[in-house]
Amino acid sequence: MTNISRRSLMKMGGALMAATALTPSLSFAQAASINYWHTFTSQSEQAGLDQVMALFKAAHPDIAVTPENIPNPEFMAKITAAVVSGSRPNVSMVSSERFRDLLAMGALTDISERVAGWERRADFDDARFASISLDGKIYGVPAFTFVDWMYYRKDWFEEAGIAVPTTLAELYDAAVKLTDPAKGRYGFGLRGGPGGQNPIINMMEAFGSPVLHADGTIGLDREKAIAGITYWSDMAKNAAPPSAANDGFRQIIEGFQTGQTAMIYHHTGSYQDIASKLKPGVEFGTMAIPAGPATRVARLAYAYNTITSDENADASWEWIKFWGEPDAAIAFLEKTGYFPASTTAAADPRITGNEMYKAAAETLGFGIPQPSFPGAAGWAESTVLQAFQRILIGEITPEQAVDEMIAGLAEATA
């Protein structure tokens, strides 16, 4: 029988204690947990997120991602409160028009070095990072693309013998022709309620009045802006349902799905929702945004994933860059319709071979980013949309509305 000395026993005890002390910390180090704030709301978006999470879990079993849905209208309030109170999420989804506001309040982390060393950096051209970069620093990774396009009732167009519009003038004519209030049919599902500000800005730009010049000075040209606003308000009055002034995302989608409207202006992210009720290529089709008298304005906005907390930053980085993997991007597209931000993934035959995505692929060639400056989102929502609604309810004229918009923009950028 072997005798164990007191010294050996103490050594063994010390080693055991060290082992037990180290074991949990090793296991914690391997299993990182991060939370992810996103604004996905529809069933298809949720299904897309679930799909990406499943793929991520298979690739990174050591990282647990807890998604937290923050409704889009409340997102800025929640993230502001989280930043001010120091209870930030690890990762947040940030749309390009919110970037400058969030950066200004110190919510975002500079990830330039991580992006520079990323193995998939070459899959994304520089333009993809433009809306999330400032002064040479990058603050996020593009997750997917909002490609502006339009849905139209292919069967109604064929029935009325109307060609797919390529200009805004043709769009207006088609919308008016397809409007028949007696039948409960309207040519255009115009979004005049929550979220309706971007098409209004786009119309002004399509008529030759961009929000800002390239040097950052106010670009709104009064006469051209009035022309754009008059066009859009005429569309609302003559071809949209009477509810247009309060119609938001749900209402325009439901209006199109239920056969109330012939066309809607949205982005590719609603494709699967539409396709769940109407037959693609038979009952509905997709088209690129028609050209305006001055220019063709279709936005290419990116949803970015950003690191908003230093805690578990490595795990956060793994999660946000995973969205750039072609398999994840295609899986998300197939569930939702959101286009991949990765140029490699966008060239995948599963996309290029689909006729319904042709309009989106075409838009990638001429689409432009959203105007971005601190206060852009607030100005668009509080001033532009409100002034436009006041035209629709007969309170003010397009001229007065544009004057309000110019004054509001001057105040926001002062």
Added chain:
Amino acid sequence: MSRSLNMPGSRPPRTIWEAISPFRLIGELSETRYWMYLLLLPSALLITAVVLYPTVYGMQMSFREMRLNRPDLGNDWVLFKHYVRMINDPIFWVSLRNTAVWVTSSIVLEFLIGLIAALALNRDLPGTKLLAVLILLPYFLPNVVAGHMWALMLDPRMGVINDLLLKVGLLTEYKAWFADPTTAMAAAIIVEAWHSFPFFTLLIMAGLKGIPTDLYKAANIDGAGAFAQLRLITLPMLKTIIAAAVILRVIGLVNSPDLLLILTSGGPGRSTQVLSLYAFQMAYKDFNFGYAGALSVVMFVFLMLFAWAYVRLSKVNQE
């Protein structure tokens, strides 16, 4: 302090340890007039931390430049800049007018429905207990749920309310209630009244239980009818409860933008824009916390003045 601790008749400490013993010190302190202040200290600290500090912080914010998305502007004191802007801000005046309409109409409607419901439930008829639970249900729903539910029910495409009104012939076509400035506020007030009338029902029912039945018996003998009994007995006896309920509801209505945020976002145009919603939008859409703070301070002052005037006019505190 040391003089007061040496109470007359108290035994002087025998040792140094006894002299500095906390138990002995606390014992002696409890005999002094400072003891009650010490007992109040934890509550005072808690109130300062939870109530006073945020209130004062919010007020001082209204005198500062505070735009979270414009750190280049700094956060210096700007004195009354935001208040001067408010005077020249047409949206502020529209919001103020809308707030008055929103609060007054909602309170009147909620009180009337709440009173009728409470009187009906107080009759102890069969099934009233079940009915009481059903009537209270709307109040248990969060504003967000109630708002979305009613937005669907009033939907101009598939809303059940439009369908019913069309079937009974009150409408000739589906109505977009929240897109028309003449109906948007009224529709929102009805939703609000539906959601919050149980608050009045609950409090009035509690008050009704406390009214002696002898009063009604005597009134019956004197030949007073139901309306006279309501006017001369029930309402005067409920005055304190009604006053408290009205003040609480007014505070709730002035401060909560959530229902209007969901139903209309203040639109169409500015037709349902109220002060709380405007302050919320200023803070969380424009990130102008200075101006939002000033709007909040004005709401705070209005509420204080209202509560003071209401209590004085209703003469509640004189009884």
